[in-house]
Amino acid sequence: MTDHGPQPVERQLPTEEARDLIALVRELVQREIRPRAAEEEDAGHFPREVFRLLSRSGLLALPYAEEFGGGAQPYEVYLQVLEELAGARLTVGLGVSVHTLACHALAGYGTKEQQAEHLPAMLGGGLLGAYCLSEPSSGSDAASLRTRATRDGDTWILEGTKAWITHGGVADFYTVLARTGGEGAHGITAFLVPGDAPGLTAAAPERKMGMKGSPTAQLHFDGVRVPDARRIGDEGQGFAIALSALDSGRLGIAACAIGVAQAALDEALAFVEERRQFGRPLADFQGLRFLLADMATQIEAGRALYLAAARLRDQGLPFSKQAAMAKLFCTDAGMQVTTDAVQLMGGYGYTADFPAERYMREAKVLQIVEGTNQIQRMVVARHLAGPESR
Template identity: 85%
Template structure:
């Protein structure tokens, strides 16, 4: 192996505590995640024990307050942790992002009593969450969801089907958006549903081209009953809660995308500096050198974009437009970088013996989840030019 192999990304972290945190993550990655990632992904193994370890290590609640078991870390730091995890195995990095998304509604809109009752277990008690917004007939048009919650005394009875749920069937709790009133965005309410609730059943996981270790499944709610104490926020506030969560979730996807892209670049550099043709490393040839330079530039630009959006969030400023930009740019960059990495490896890049093909397959889903990149362009344009005229 060439001594010019890439070094770990040098991170600009605000405190000594955050630097130690990233060092801890890299240690866990090198010992517990990376060595088994390729084999377990190919076999479709869900790494539940890894999420348990991350919870025990305080890494499942990083951006939330320590008063309920969180890590009190700024989003700027949390996203860099996600990048490290996703670079090793996207199933883990994206899984942590989804878990954080599932905690957002309760942490931001729950009552003091609700937070005290549920957040400690969600953030540091070994539980794993999922987020239930999409349905078979309402993906990008989330405001048209059909799952209903009907009031019955002090309870709500939820009936319907949710689709494309990461951790569907394995999560311990679900943040569920259901219709409680009029059609459209104003009639939606958020609920916290236990994973073992009676009447809640998961379909068989989808057969996907990538992220085979992460179960994605439909969830069927057949008269699932939850108390009003599990309603999050006011009746009809659910869609606003969902949009707020998605702004933060999109930054998580952006960070995961840069992690995948960085892993692909590292693999391409390792291969190009080690592989020899015509008596010298192929990294000496200008065509490949320029490819590697372009890949690195896209990664650095994407990282700067998601970190700037995170700093706006940490400062309490509006960041919705920047979150959409980060998600759009970073995931498109990940697709380009991973495709180029396969090209750098040539025929080897197309085989299972090297991680480039897996990274390319995984990058594709990041252009779709948390709002497709076409939706991101709509969000950005609305910030620039206002809503579309009818």
Template identity: 60%
Template structure:
């Protein structure tokens, strides 16, 4: 049961249909195998990039699709409905390009952004550290200026696409001035001294590689610093607002797919002489799942429309991230319940959905951090 969408233009409606077509042809048939073998689907990202689906929210003049966030997030939801791993990857890639677009010079954007947005170069985002996840201002990775270069030393944890990306957007400390002492750099993957630690052994998102990136005297030309020294944390936090509604859309796509699988099963499986959906107890559970998915979609779209209008949306981004990921956890858990014992086996994908949903309450700022952001906004 595809999501019902009210798109702002005929062009955007056609874009959603194109996304569904590509996802159904290129992604759905292969993603279970990628997940089972923990294989990173690099060619899928190239396919999405060549179709223009990695660059939708960026202007056409820099190689983007010129679409609003309202449209982009719904396309992202469609991708995530087939693969949460790829959906997360698309969101992270967009976030990896964000600093260059917003803080880069015209020369920097013209030189690097088109190839990045095309998907030929896949991005990663290096902010968190092992001791500084929810508190990025406590980071210790340093970038020391030496002539026309910076020398970066340290480690960045929980890097999506770690060891697989072609470039890394890196936050590193350039002074000891607390949160004002952090700067942002765009580091090519083949830079000497930059390596990936062994990938994390996770409970979900198996085809999305996550690793700690090690910086051992990595020399980066000063021209690859984005913005001025000390502007790194504002660049990172501005990107996180967009990243949070991206993850909200991914979580909603995952929940929609879990609902669809559970609904199809409930219509076919019989108990006591009738389809189990005709038993009120189960029907009401499915109704609650449908309500959770549709309310989640409305929440992230409300935040996206504020962003598109150029209005502040940080609180709404946190609300969307909180609501959509909590709803995804509830919906995927209930999907396992609808399938009963079958749901607890790998014969059906709902056990994978449940495992994938959990991490969405953690990354892009834990849901406890989202509550902190929201409450502080209310206090102001």
């Protein structure tokens, strides 16, 4: 099975430390992830051992403070690490993005005591997290979620079902959004729930067209007791916390999409250089060269867009609009580039002997997760011509 993988991309890295970090990631990818990616994805194998290795290497904690075991890296650097990981295997790249998303609430809104107690293990202790917002009846309309947390003295009792949870059933902890008050966005609170909490069970993983190695499952909360000490932020603040996390998470999805697209382009380039038709390499045919040029341009534009949004975040400036733009553009580009790679390779691109068809199947989910691209268009439009714009 052929898998040429991404050729080294010239990275825009601000420090020598960041350049060393990317070199470490590329070495790890070539040694531990890429050689087994196709086989393990086909078998539906979840690479928990890889996530433990990433944790030991500090790669699950990159954008968080050193005080609690984080890497203190700017998002500009962290996202380029994600791109490298996703280009080798999306299950890993997206998994790191989801874990980072799951840590966001506690790192950004938890008390100092909560952070000191939980963050070191979450960031560097081999744990893996998941993020629980969506439900069977509330995907894009997240503010209508029904999972309820009822106070009982110093504990909360959680009842309900979460859906489409990446790492559902295998995570060590879950950041859970549940209703503690009335209807709408202002009645939602965030909780940090242990993965082995009594009453918490996972359904069988969903059967998906791609990312078969990454379990996606419903979670059932049947009288799950959570101490008030594990409530994150104020009561009713949960939806604001969720939106804050999603702005950053969307940049992670954008970087993953560009990683997959770059891998598809590199596979297509290698194919057209090797494959001959009518007595000459496919790379000599102008129609195919133009298609490759379009693919490369979309990748470069997407990379520039997500990095520009990341730099705004790193400077503490508003970046919600730019995050939505990056998620929208990069994931649409990822779908187009991977589709073009399959088309360019003809029948070979459609077979599982080459990774192009896997990249195409995987790219599709990135247009859906963490807010569909239709939702991203709504977000951007509100910033252009709604209350946010004024």
